[in-house]
Amino acid sequence: MTTDVTDLAAVRAERVREIATARRGIRGPLIPILHAVQEELGHVDQADLPVIADVLNLSVAEVHGVVTFYRDFRRAPSGSSTVRICQAEACQAVGARALGEHARRRLGVGFGETTADGAVTLDEVFCLGNCALGPAVQVDGTLHGRVSPARLDALLGEVTP
Numbered sequence: 001m002t003t004d005v006t007d008l009a010a011v012r013a014e015r016v017r018e019i020a021t022a023r024r025g026i027r028g029p030l031i032p033i034l035h036a037v038q039e040e041l042g043h044v045d046q047a048d049l050p051v052i053a054d055v056l057n058l059s060v061a062e063v064h065g066v067v068t069f070y071r072d073f074r075r076a077p078s079g080s081s082t083v084r085i086c087q088a089e090a091c092q093a094v095g096a097r098a099l100g101e102h103a104r105r106r107l108g109v110g111f112g113e114t115t116a117d118g119a120v121t122l123d124e125v126f127c128l129g130n131c132a133l134g135p136a137v138q139v140d141g142t143l144h145g146r147v148s149p150a151r152l153d154a155l156l157g158e159v160t161p
Contacts (some may be wrong), residue, residue: 005138006033008110009047010042010045012048013048014052016037016048019033019037019040020033020051021055021124022053022125023036024056027160030052030058030062031070033052033055033056033126034063034066034067035072038072042077042078043073043075043077044067046075049064053143061160076114077114078121079115079120080118080119080159081119081120081159082120082123082138082139082140083120083123083138083155083156084125084128085123085124085125085135085136086104086124086126086127086128086130086134086136086137087100088125088126088127090131090132091134091135091136093134094146095134095148096135098149099137099147099148099149102149102152103122103152106152106153106156107120107122107160110122111123119160119161120159128143130143131147134146135147136154139158139159140159
């Protein structure tokens with residue numbers, strides 16, 4: 001039995017409404033709601049915005065503005081693995097910009113994008129708290145320091161088919 005796309009959208013909308021309704025009474029609920037939706041459903045879809053706006057009595061534009069302002073909110077599903085490269089000043093001083101360029105060339109995607117096969121999402125962050133060991137890279141939640149292009153290639157080899 002196949003599930004219709006419309007049915008899946010309705011199920012998602014109902015779950016987003018449940019998440020938003022459960023948190024609407026807390027102080028400043030929008031960001032915690034967005035985090036909860038992303039944590040449970042993987043990203044904040046464009047179709048989620050009117051549902052959240054309705055629950056909080058906000059305009060869709062207000063919700064959209066928050067989602068697009070904060071880099072932590074994904075508007076599309078992420079890859080099976082996530083590679084985050086620090087681009088803060090301390091890491092830039094020891095080669096993070098070049099490392100980011102290397103990663104973009106190697107994966108064929110820019111920061112904030114996912115490879116066509118869905119294997120890897122490449123993100124830039126502005127501090128992983130590993131400043132003394134820059135450039136810092138996080139792969140699927142594991143932090144790595146002093147990452148060279150060769151070491152990044154090895155790390156990418158572990159997460160790409």
